[in-house]
Amino acid sequence: xxxxxKDIAGLQQAALEYLEDALxxxxxxxxxxxxxxxxxxxxxxxxxxxxxxxxxGYYVRVEYLLWLLSMIELGLVAFLQILAxxxxxxxxxxxxxxxxxxxxxxxxxxxxxxxxxxxRCGSCKRELAMKGAA
Amino acid sequence: xxxEQVLQLTGERYINLEKxxxxxxxxxxxITQADWTEAFRQMRMEVERQxxxxxxxxxxxxxxxxxxxxxxxxxxxxxxxxxxxLMDFPNWKALIPLPDKSAAAxxxxxxxxxxxEDDEIDPAGTSIALEAFWGTKEGExxxxxxxxxxxxxxxxxxxxxxxxxxxESRVVGGSxxxxxxxxxxxxxxxxxxxELVIAVxxxxxxAQASEGECADxxxxxxxxxxxxxxxxxxxxxxxxxxxx
Numbered sequence: 001x002x003x004x005x006k007d008i009a010g011l012q013q014a015a016l017e018y019l020e021d022a023l024x025x026x027x028x029x030x031x032x033x034x035x036x037x038x039x040x041x042x043x044x045x046x047x048x049x050x051x052x053x054x055x056x057g058y059y060v061r062v063e064y065l066l067w068l069l070s071m072i073e074l075g076l077v078a079f080l081q082i083l084a085x086x087x088x089x090x091x092x093x094x095x096x097x098x099x100x101x102x103x104x105x106x107x108x109x110x111x112x113x114x115x116x117x118x119x120r121c122g123s124c125k126r127e128l129a130m131k132g133a134a
Numbered sequence: 135x136x137x138e139q140v141l142q143l144t145g146e147r148y149i150n151l152e153k154x155x156x157x158x159x160x161x162x163x164x165i166t167q168a169d170w171t172e173a174f175r176q177m178r179m180e181v182e183r184q185x186x187x188x189x190x191x192x193x194x195x196x197x198x199x200x201x202x203x204x205x206x207x208x209x210x211x212x213x214x215x216x217x218x219x220l221m222d223f224p225n226w227k228a229l230i231p232l233p234d235k236s237a238a239a240x241x242x243x244x245x246x247x248x249x250x251e252d253d254e255i256d257p258a259g260t261s262i263a264l265e266a267f268w269g270t271k272e273g274e275x276x277x278x279x280x281x282x283x284x285x286x287x288x289x290x291x292x293x294x295x296x297x298x299x300x301x302e303s304r305v306v307g308g309s310x311x312x313x314x315x316x317x318x319x320x321x322x323x324x325x326x327x328x329e330l331v332i333a334v335x336x337x338x339x340x341a342q343a344s345e346g347e348c349a350d351x352x353x354x355x356x357x358x359x360x361x362x363x364x365x366x367x368x369x370x371x372x373x374x375x376x377x378x
Contacts, residue, residue: 002305002312010309056181056188057303057314064301071290079290086298 004057005085008092011065014058015096017051018066023104023113065093141268141278143357144340146207148269149238157273158211160238165205170324170360173201177318183311194243194318195236202239203227241267241275243361247369248279259284259332262366262373281336283327283366284347292326296371320364323371327363328355330370 004010035044052059069090071080104113105128112123120127149160176197182189206227212220220226245266265279288296299322305312333349339357348354 002309004303004305004309004314005301007309054309055183055305055312055314057305057316058309060303060314060316061301064297067297068294071294076290080294081291 002055004055004061005089007058008088010054010058011062011089012092012096014052014054015062015065015093016100017053018059018062019097019100020051023100061089062093065089069093069097139276139278140336140338141266141281142338142340143359144338147205148271148273149241150269150273150275151234151237153234156211158209158234159269159273160202160206161208161210162202162205163207165201165242165359167324167356167360169201169205171321173197174318174320174324174360176200177320179316179318180313181316182313195239198239198242199235202235202242241269245359245362245365247365247373260287260370261285262369264362264366264369266362278336281362282334282347283331283362284333285330285366285370286332288326288330288371292329293371296322296326319368320360323364323367324360326371327358327367330367331355331358331363334358 002010004014031044035041038044065086068080068082068086071077072090103116105116106113107121107124107126107128109121109126110124112121114122114128118128144164147162147164149162151158151160174197177192177194179190179192179194182191208221209226209230212230214220214222220229223229245264248263248265250261250263262283262285263279264281264283265277266281267275267277269275296319299319302317304315306315307313331351331354333347333351334354335347337348337358339348339350339353
């Protein structure tokens with residue numbers, strides 16, 4: 001029996017998938033609306049389903065760790081008692097969040113996240129500097 | 135709900151069904167906090183991944199059924215073959231059709247939160263409104279919709295206890311293919327209810343029935359139906375009230 005709170009590598013992977021899911025959620029919602037009116041809607045829905053590879057409990061745990069991180073970042077940590085598994089879990093989630101932020105930098109104009117290789121912002125269409133470009 | 139129709143928490147509890155025109159009444163002794171706590175231990179939910187599908191299962195019904203059978207004192211309305219009452223048989227509980235028992239057990243927790251339109255923050259406490267089906271001696275199931283619970287706001291530690299419990303799970307059979315098992319959070323929610331409740335209205339506590347709002351916290355903690363506690367506390371921590 002696996003306890004997701006103790007599987008640190010699994011939590012890191014789940015956190016990355018969770019953040020990727022959150023980023024693509026508006027696009028998925030739009031495609032779901034299209035699928036609802038399409039003849040092969042069921043197939044479309046299968047293709048746009050959230051790409052999650054781990055058991056459900058991992059993502060629930062990640063949600064909690066992200067909440068805990070946000071409380072700490074707000075300076076409310078003094079009120080909270082942190083367990084060892086939570087501290088290790090937050091470290092895993094932080095690593096995943098750093099990787100996610102690296103792969104999806106914010107547009108300097110509107111703040112929307114984009115792919116690192118995107119030439120233009122998907123939201124405000126501003127031209128983006130390519131990562132590593134001179 | 136008229137003003138005199140308040141939900142009577144103490145004494146025998148009636149669950150009334152209608153089957154092919156006949157009225158069936160199940161009479162239960164009062165379900166105590168300890169009874170519910172025992173049932174809560176059996177309640178859990180499983181989420182299993184099968185390919186891209188996610189399958190949810192829960193054991194709530196079996197736990198409710200066990201509680202129902204434990205508290206059932208008598209039944210009225212069934213006719214036995216050859217005349218007489220079902221109660222004349224020593225194994226009368228086992229003779230009750232399972233679908234009827236299951237329906238009655240489900241009615242034990244037929245309570246839900248009602249959205250309040252009032253968006254203003256009340257410094258005297260956060261109010262949560264519930265509505266519930268509850269049986270009467272007269273053979274009816276009445277819908278009570280003026281059940282209000284007033285709470286102190288949960289502090290960060292209480293909220294963390296709730297969030298921590300919600301995030302706890304076990305994965306059986308491997309992280310990629312296995313199923314996640316969540317133990318019920320009912321006991322914790324009932325505990326948080328007891329810590330936070332200030333007053334309730336719409337309920338009667340037997341001889342100590344009070345007009346309007348009851349602010350006797352010890353009485354509420356001892357007599358409030360635990361499922362009502364769970365639903366009210368859950369709404370406080372996760373519903374609109376929590377987001378306010």
